[in-house]
Amino acid sequence: MINPFDDTYYxxxxxxEAEMAFEKGEIPVxxxxxxxxxxxxxxxxxxxxxxxxxxxxxxQAITSAANFLGxxxxxxxxxxxxxxxxxxxxxxxxWSQISKIVxxxxxxxxxxxxxxxxxxxxxxxVSGILAEEASALMKRFFIEKRNLN
Amino acid sequence: MINPFDDTYYxxxxxxEAEMAFEKGEIPVxxxxxxxxxxxxxxxxxxxxxxxxxxxxxxQAITSAANFLGxxxxxxxxxxxxxxxxxxxxxxxxWSQISKIVxxxxxxxxxxxxxxxxxxxxxxxVSGILAEEASALMKRFFIEKRNLN
Numbered sequence: 001m002i003n004p005f006d007d008t009y010y011x012x013x014x015x016x017e018a019e020m021a022f023e024k025g026e027i028p029v030x031x032x033x034x035x036x037x038x039x040x041x042x043x044x045x046x047x048x049x050x051x052x053x054x055x056x057x058x059x060q061a062i063t064s065a066a067n068f069l070g071x072x073x074x075x076x077x078x079x080x081x082x083x084x085x086x087x088x089x090x091x092x093x094x095w096s097q098i099s100k101i102v103x104x105x106x107x108x109x110x111x112x113x114x115x116x117x118x119x120x121x122x123x124x125x126v127s128g129i130l131a132e133e134a135s136a137l138m139k140r141f142f143i144e145k146r147n148l149n
Numbered sequence: 150m151i152n153p154f155d156d157t158y159y160x161x162x163x164x165x166e167a168e169m170a171f172e173k174g175e176i177p178v179x180x181x182x183x184x185x186x187x188x189x190x191x192x193x194x195x196x197x198x199x200x201x202x203x204x205x206x207x208x209q210a211i212t213s214a215a216n217f218l219g220x221x222x223x224x225x226x227x228x229x230x231x232x233x234x235x236x237x238x239x240x241x242x243x244w245s246q247i248s249k250i251v252x253x254x255x256x257x258x259x260x261x262x263x264x265x266x267x268x269x270x271x272x273x274x275v276s277g278i279l280a281e282e283a284s285a286l287m288k289r290f291f292i293e294k295r296n297l298n
Contacts (some may be wrong), residue, residue: 051221052212053244054203063201072200087266088244091237095202116265117236 005037007080007102011130014080014104017044017057018137024049028137031057031081033065033074040077041065057081058089062096074098075122082134084111084127094120102126104134154186156229156251160279163229163253166193166206167286173198177286180206180230182214182223189226190214206230207238211245223247224271231283233260233276243269251275253283 010032017030021044033041041064046055058081066072078100085093085103090112093101097120106127108114119125159181166179170193182190190213195204207230215221227249234242234252239261242250246269255276257263268274 047221051219052215053221054208054212054241059203063203066201070200072196072202086240086244088237088240091235091240091266092203094236115267117240118264 007126007129010034010039010078010080011082011102011104013039013042014082015130015133015137017042018082018134021045021057022137022141028141029057029081029083031061031079033061033077033079035065035069035074035077040068054088056086056089058085059092062092062098066096072096078102080129082130083107083138084113086110087112087115087117090117090119093123094118096120098123100124100126102129104129105131105138156275156278159183159188159227159229160231160251160253162188162191163231164279164282164286166191167231167283170194170206171286171290177290178206178230178232180210180228182210182226182228184214184218184223184226189217203237205235205238207234208241211241211247215245221245227251229278231279232256232287233262235259236261236264236266239266239268242272243267245269247272249273249275251278253278254280254287 014030014032018028022028026045026048029045031043032039041061043057043060045057074096077098080102082104084107163179163181167177171177175194175197178194180192181188190210192206192209194206214223223245226247229251231253233256
């Protein structure tokens with residue numbers, strides 16, 4: 001039987017969050033945290049609105065999910081995020097002991113993979129889910145931003 | 150003329166914050182952010198109280214300082230922190246473009262240096278200020294914790 005709640009299903013939800021960031025003038029990155037087929041956190045980048053470099057989608061999602069669960073470890077959870085996490089977010093994901101990270105587009109310059117950030121040994125990583133959609137949204141954002149300046 | 154407001158002076162303030170964390174049963178790490186000889190953020194680790202792995206002293210200090218300054222870049226600021234920052238905090242400090250990081254004790258296992266986290270190229274790093282005091286406080290914390298269990 002086909003499971004309708006696959007990685008693509010949840011990444012679409014993360015993309016909806018990224019679109020909300022876009023509409024607010026934020027770099028469009030969205031995140032979702034799922035536990036047992038239930039979404040327990042939906043967040044998007046808010047660094048401009050909050051004037052805070054730590055307000056990445058993933059950081060808010062970690063805080064929000066831990067708040068929902070009443071515990072700081074996310075070892076039964078999966079994070080869906082439209083862009084490869086940076087060093088800060090990967091470092092936070094390390095501490096959270098999250099079970100699985102699924103990301104869309106790669107970030108060769110600022111992403112944790114090329115920068116060599118250490119994840120928790122139990123964390124599984126899947127990449128490239130709806131990567132083109134996430135990447136297209138980012139490109140549209142930076143083109144529009146350039147045209148406004 | 151001797152400047153009384155040197156790195157040791159501010160690190161003592163960070164140590165006071167670490168002691169406040171200790172009293173709350175938190176891993177005792179404290180942080181201070183200073184701009185033009187003025188303390189604009191005083192924080193300590195609150196990961197247990199807030200049930201949140203992102204609530205390290207440095208993360209709260211970055212958010213607090215940006216809030217005070219009304220802007221997210223800390224490129225005229227110095228962070229004093231009693232323990233070497235982890236990957237997450239160093240990643241956040243990268244984004245903040247902070248001018249200077251002064252830390253006390255080294256963290257060979259979880260610290261950003263051995264884990265190779267990239268800092269902003271303009272960020273100066275000083276280490277070892279009141280390292281013994283910071284380290285002694287950490288040791289005392291873990292000994293007391295072990296005896297309680």
